[in-house]
Amino acid sequence: MDTRKLRHFVALCEQGTFNRAAEAVHLSQSALSRSIQALEQELGAPLFDRLGHRTQLTAFGQSLLGRARRLLREETELQRELALVQAGEFGEIALGVSPTPASLLLRACLVEQARLRPRLRINVALGRTRELLQALRAERLDVVVVDATDIGDPDGLEIEHLATLPADFLCRRGHPLLTRPTVDFAAVLDYPVACSAVSDALARRLVETYGPAAHPSRLMTYRCDSYEIQRQVVLQSDTVLMSVLAIMGAEIEAGELVPLRLMPAVLHGSYAIVRLQGRTLSPALAHIYAQARTRFRA
Numbered sequence: 001m002d003t004r005k006l007r008h009f010v011a012l013c014e015q016g017t018f019n020r021a022a023e024a025v026h027l028s029q030s031a032l033s034r035s036i037q038a039l040e041q042e043l044g045a046p047l048f049d050r051l052g053h054r055t056q057l058t059a060f061g062q063s064l065l066g067r068a069r070r071l072l073r074e075e076t077e078l079q080r081e082l083a084l085v086q087a088g089e090f091g092e093i094a095l096g097v098s099p100t101p102a103s104l105l106l107r108a109c110l111v112e113q114a115r116l117r118p119r120l121r122i123n124v125a126l127g128r129t130r131e132l133l134q135a136l137r138a139e140r141l142d143v144v145v146v147d148a149t150d151i152g153d154p155d156g157l158e159i160e161h162l163a164t165l166p167a168d169f170l171c172r173r174g175h176p177l178l179t180r181p182t183v184d185f186a187a188v189l190d191y192p193v194a195c196s197a198v199s200d201a202l203a204r205r206l207v208e209t210y211g212p213a214a215h216p217s218r219l220m221t222y223r224c225d226s227y228e229i230q231r232q233v234v235l236q237s238d239t240v241l242m243s244v245l246a247i248m249g250a251e252i253e254a255g256e257l258v259p260l261r262l263m264p265a266v267l268h269g270s271y272a273i274v275r276l277q278g279r280t281l282s283p284a285l286a287h288i289y290a291q292a293r294t295r296f297r298a
Contacts (some may be wrong), residue, residue, distance in 0.1 A: 003075055005039040006068045008032055013065055017054055080280060092121040093284055096132035096144035099196040099225040101271055103247045105145060105295045109288060120284050128197050136276065143285055145292055148272035149201035158277045162296035165269040168259040170241045170248060172234055183260050185210045188240050192221035194230045195242040205266055244269040271296055
C-alpha cells in the first residue's frame, strides 16, 4: 500500500475538507480527490461520506484511521533510524530547554558539541516547560530539558529525572538585608523579588512553606526567563533573587551574591530530560544526556 495515500487520507480526516487537506499536503483538490478514490478502490470500501463541502468518515474509514496513523508513525521512525545510520556524526538535533536548564546546560553543551561534532546542526528552542512539551509531542523537538514538576501528562514520554538542586533567596553584597541581626521571609517582602517562571507545583510548595504572600502572583516583582538579566538587576539594585544556587555559583563563590538561607529542602529545583517513547537515541543525543546528568549533579 502506498503510504502517500494514507497520508492524504489522514490529512483529510484531520482537516475536514478537501480544500484544507489539499493545502496541508501541498496538492490540488483534484489530485487529492484522485488519491482518496484510488485508496478506496484499493481497499474496496468507501472511506468518506461527502456532505456538501465537508466529509464524514464511514465505519470503514474509522477502522482505517488508527491503523493508518500507526503505520505512518512507524514509517517516520524507520526513516529516522536509517538517517542516523547513514549520517553518522552529521545530521540535526532540535533541543528544547526551559530557563534554568538553559542557564546550567546550554553553553557547555554547545561548546562541547562544537568541539566534538562541528558539522552537527543543533536548533535550540528556549521556552516554558509546557510549550516545549507540546512541541516535543508534535515532533518539532527531539529532546527537551525542563522543570520536572511541570510535566502534567507523562503518557508517551520517556522521562529521566535529573538530580534535584538546592535553591534560595539571594541578594547582593552590601544589601540592607545583610545588616539585620536575623532575616526571615517577611523581611524579603520589603524588597523587589525576581525569578523565572514558577511551576504550579512549586507555587503550591511556596504557599505551604511561607503562606499566601509567597504565591508567585504576589511575591514576584520581576518575572524574567533570562538569568543573565536577573543577575545584573540583582547585582545593581536591592532586588532579591529566587534561584537555583548552581546558576549563580560563580557570584556566590566570589561573594558578590549572598544566599539568605531561607529555603528548606522541599523548595529545590527539580528537572528532567525528556523524549518521546521508543525514539532512537543517536550518539549526539546520548552525549547531550550525559552532559545533562553531569551539569545537574547535586
